[in-house]
Amino acid sequence: MRVNKDFDKKEAIFEAMLELISKHGFHSSPMSEVAKQANVAAGTIYHYFKSKDELICALYLKIKSQSNEMLLKNDDPSKAFKDRFRQFYLQNFNYFTKNTKEFYFLEQFSSSPYINLVSKTELQALDQPIYDFLRKAVFTQVLRDISPKIMTSLVLGSSSALVKLQLSGDFLLTPSDLESAYITCWDGIKKQ
């Protein structure tokens, strides 16, 4: 099937770029290498993407949306919010700790000027589920009364710092370390 073939190639290109950038960074990930790893010709990439920048941006949106989907996948709105937050916090750690290529890529991209190439509204749309998740808890007075944007930043910031610590290899977090980290975060943001 044509569609599947297309899908496969595009997917292979994405996968190759992800692998290369996560490992070597933007400036050591030439298109020729992407082509080689994706088993396509260099020119083929340009049938799917206008330019290297566009490919990288598309990859970012794809990975970002995939991961965000993952993070709330097991959310159960019928549970107590504290439990839902714990589930979310640990899920985040586990997901990126196991999908390191995705983590390294997202970190690099969002810390670099590349981030300015994607529209802010598109970015906000991607973070909307997490944002909403926290915002509702603010409105229902489960969480402190601070701007949901700030709250989202604080939670995600500390959470990804935790992933970075684990991946650095300097410190291996035990399950009980994780519980401590989660409760530290929770005690900070909960309605006092």
Next chain:
Amino acid sequence: MRVNKDFDKKEAIFEAMLELISKHGFHSSPMSEVAKQANVAAGTIYHYFKSKDELICALYLKIKSQSNEMLLKNDDPSKAFKDRFRQFYLQNFNYFTKNTKEFYFLEQFSSSPYINLVSKTELQALDQPIYDFLRKAVFTQVLRDISPKIMTSLVLGSSSALVKLQLSGDFLLTPSDLESAYITCWDGIKKQ
């Protein structure tokens, strides 16, 4: 004077590289442009640094050590730890919010494979003051009993996420927002 001239050129090169990378990223900061902005010949850079990579790494160590020094500059050990923490937390925000080039550069560097080019012991030495600042508070039971490494990650992670939020332009934090953020962090990490 020789020493001053050297200092000036090396400093000018550092400054030019910092400006370029913070604005355009590693791969859009050619040495030729660095030379131009630093008002030196291209070859001159190579009297001070063996390679582009070495220059970038040296710049990282310089900026990182300068900023870390700033963060605890006004620390007053005679005060209550909570106040000292507040001072540190706000100082961090203010410093990077005003020195955006430094912030963008540090973020990019530490999120990229470049970070692997500097020795871990050297990195740890740079973070030692902050690490010690928090560690002592853990030992004196002012803070929760969790690993100082984890605590450092959580605090710095949430703090730099806050800076990122401010610099993104999406949300301008008021002084009272900052107070909320600080107290959120504090309530999380303090001994319960």
Next chain:
Amino acid sequence: MRVNKDFDKKEAIFEAMLELISKHGFHSSPMSEVAKQANVAAGTIYHYFKSKDELICALYLKIKSQSNEMLLKNDDPSKAFKDRFRQFYLQNFNYFTKNTKEFYFLEQFSSSPYINLVSKTELQALDQPIYDFLRKAVFTQVLRDISPKIMTSLVLGSSSALVKLQLSGDFLLTPSDLESAYITCWDGIKKQ
């Protein structure tokens, strides 16, 4: 046709490099000039050769093997060895005297550290025909009983010195000069 185009470009690059090096030496034969003379883009050279050094070495092996083939092309094993030797000796002179680019290039290469970049076994294989040509004559007691390696050196050394003399322009060898040179060499190496 692909094959012919490849052949043409590679050949053109070889030809351009040969011309430049024979005329200006290694260090005054920039790749940009090679590209220009070969009517290809600079980058194209790197589809065919990994580096300048590799191109130069490949060129040496090509020229060396081509010339060695020439030298014994008209050898007629049914003739008396003395006649065969004369034919070989004069052929050598004539070939290099007419193909001066090849001569200058081979001389420069084999006198320079470049020679260490090609494997000795590969080099020996190229000289094998000439070596065998003389070795057999030693074994059949037509030539003096000295090591074929030494004999090969003596013969080729004096022969290429002759070419150098002619090409220097200081002295134009007549046919009878050549006969004298040949017989001088022959009288030295023949079984006394």
Next chain:
Amino acid sequence: MRVNKDFDKKEAIFEAMLELISKHGFHSSPMSEVAKQANVAAGTIYHYFKSKDELICALYLKIKSQSNEMLLKNDDPSKAFKDRFRQFYLQNFNYFTKNTKEFYFLEQFSSSPYINLVSKTELQALDQPIYDFLRKAVFTQVLRDISPKIMTSLVLGSSSALVKLQLSGDFLLTPSDLESAYITCWDGIKKQ
């Protein structure tokens, strides 16, 4: 003393350049490295030599004249010419076999376009002693009646080929090999 100091520096520069070129070739012997090895500042070289090319040419003339002087140093005109020739031939081999830097440098220089930078008359003057040595023997009918220029070429060519063979490491010549080589050469050139 000034003169001695000058002499020392110039000598040190010569020595450094000789060492570098013999080992790495012209294009891997930067002036900065010459300066370092000679223990002088880069600029100092330009007090003694106008340019790199001039330094290299001066070095050639110096080495060439030194070695040529060596080659006939022990010549004893009262002996039989055959013995004098043998002495010369072996001396040549021994000298270059022991002074390999000089040999490699001379070979590289005289095979490269550099040779065109020195005046032919100057070159001829340097080779005059050897030329005369053989010419007289031609005139006195000890040697074949062929042009002394050709004779010089043949002898020196085969002789330096022998040195090359030895230095290549492929074949270690014994004293008896040397005798064979000498007599081969002699039997070729002597009056038949």
Next chain:
DNA sequence: TATGAATGAGCGTTCATTCAT
């Protein structure tokens, strides 16, 4: 005379992109 920091043209090489097939 001696220094060595500074220069900048020019080098070898890379790589995003194109286009004839």
Next chain:
DNA sequence: TATGAATGAACGCTCATTCAT
């Protein structure tokens, strides 16, 4: 659609040479 040879601008870097000290 897919290819990959070809392009050439631009890169990081070198190095012969200069000149203020």
